[in-house]
Amino acid sequence: MSLYFAACSPGLEGLVERELQGLGYKQTVQRLEGGPSENEAGGVSFEGEAEALYRANLWLRTASRVLARLGQFHAASFSELHKRANQLEWERYLRPGAPVRLNVTCHKSRLYHSGAVAERVLAGIAGRLGMPSPALTTDGPADAPVQLIIVRLARDRCTISLDSSGELLHRRGYRLAGAKAPLRETLAAALLLSSGWDTSAPLLDPFCGSGTIAIEAALLALGLPPGRNRGFAFTHWPNFDPAAWERILGEATKTGPARQAPIQASDRDAGAVRMAIENAARAGVGDAIEFSQRAFSAIQPLSGPGWVVTNPPFGVRVSQNKDLRNLYAQLGAVLRRACPGWQIAVLSADPRLTSQMGIATKSALSTRSGGLNLQLRSGRVPDE
Ligand SMILES: C[S@@+](CC[C@H](N)C(=O)[O-])C[C@H]1O[C@@H](n2cnc3c(N)ncnc32)[C@H](O)[C@@H]1O
Structure with missing residues (x-):
């Protein structure tokens, strides 16, 4: 059994944990060597065989990447760090000469110089793989996949992890x-899972932009894995098991309901709608979404009630933006007219904006993205 960590944006830990449970993996409380148990923010730890790692990468919709925990040990001197780094089973994950990139952070530790820490870890790896350390580069050739190694020193405890995902998982x-x-x-x-959307009910995004919410909704409703059209770092590891991976990919194509409720997505911007249609086609869910170009004031849900899950424009200095306040007030009026009895989930950087809709909402999710605090507020549009 190995220990893994599914990293995510702050506030999404509960969703990642639920997703892992759905895949059959339970959260593991980390027990650091010689230290207390620790629950980490920014992700969820879980244990399993290699298949757990493959499944998590393929299926997790809300995690940013999946790390394999290689070792956790006490390191208060460079010689201790070098010795312990050298004892880790690098040969299972790295081929000699494979380009690597180290991401080192030091916090309240005797070893505080991240560059020197990186050097000692690299020397430990090089020694283990039986090659001189310059053969390991920190910036590899552009065409070779560069293996990210994450080194965290906190209170003289060192945690070394390997990124198994490669590109961040949001890059589907x-x-x-x-x-x-x-x-x-x-x-x-995360918005869809937090909104409580019943995947057999209609869904509408009247500010669809590049179509992300609708496309993720279709993948969810059809039971398709979000990672099916991309590669992963773990497939380059020497211990990669292609047969197990093929089996997991094969299982994935067998799932999914035959019928699905309507998913509608619209935007007033013709270019955005064009892009959304192309993106949906690339995701293999073009047939599952009805796209149209229209202002939100012209929305006409096909059937209902269902869910409106959306991300309208939000400014940073909202209190000074009268146009945005008007847009949200108008959105409230449109929803009352066109979507009585529907559930709504609206993402915004300022709850004062969502309150302009005049529909009672409560916080369903708080997170940070692009340097902004974001809140998803959900509620129900009153019946006519
Ligand atoms: C924050 S973006 C949505 C981004 C989208 N979630 C995505 O992932 O690409 C807001 C979108 O609202 C659209 N929009 C602004 N005013 C609108 C209106 N009155 N009616 C419909 N769409 C509008 C913009 O064209 C923009 O694409």
Whole structure:
């Protein structure tokens, strides 16, 4: 059994934990060597065989990356760090000469110089793999996948992890072009899961931009894994098991309901709608979404009630932006007219904006993205 860590944006830990449970993995409380148990923010620890790591990368919708915990040990001197780093089983994950990138942070530790820590860890790896340390580069050739190694020193305890994902998991491979202010795919999935959307009910996003919410919704409703159109760092590891991976990919194609409720997405910007249609086609869910170009004031849900999950424009200095306040007030009026009895979930950087809708809402999720504190507020549009 190995220890893994599914990292995510702050506030999304509960969703990642639920997703892991759905895959059959339970959260593990980390017991650091010689130290107390620790629950970490920014992600969820879990244990399993290699298949757990493969499944998590393929299926997790709200995690940013999955790390393999290679070792946790006490290191208060460089010689101790070098010795312990050298004892780790690097040969399972790195081929000699493979380009690596180290991300080192030091916090309240005797070893506080991150550059010197990186040097000692690199020397430990090079010694273990039986090669001189210059052969390991910190910036590899552009065409070779660079293995990210994460070293955290906190209170003289060193945790060394390998990134198993490669590109961050929000890069599903379907969104080449982004419209204005596109939402990260992981956050779009988090909005859907936090909104309480019943995947067999209609869904509407009247500010769809590049289509992220609708596309993530279709993947969710059809039971398709978000990572099916991309590669992962673990497939380059010497211990990679291609047969197990093929089996997991094979299982993934067997799931999913035959029928699905309507997913509608619209935006007033013709370019955005064009991009959204292309993105949905690349994601393989083009047929599952009805896209249209229209202002939100012209929305006409096909059926209902269902869910409106959306990310309208939000300014940073909201209190000074009268136009935005008007937009949210108008949105409230449109929803009362067109979507009575629907559930709504609206993402915004300022709850004062959502309150302009005149529909009672409560916080369903708080997180940070792009340097902003964001809140998803959910509620129910009153019946006519
Ligand atoms: C924050 S972006 C949404 C981004 C989207 N979630 C994505 O992932 O790409 C807001 C979108 O609202 C659209 N928009 C602004 N005013 C609108 C209006 N009156 N009616 C419909 N869409 C509007 C913009 O064109 C923009 O695409």
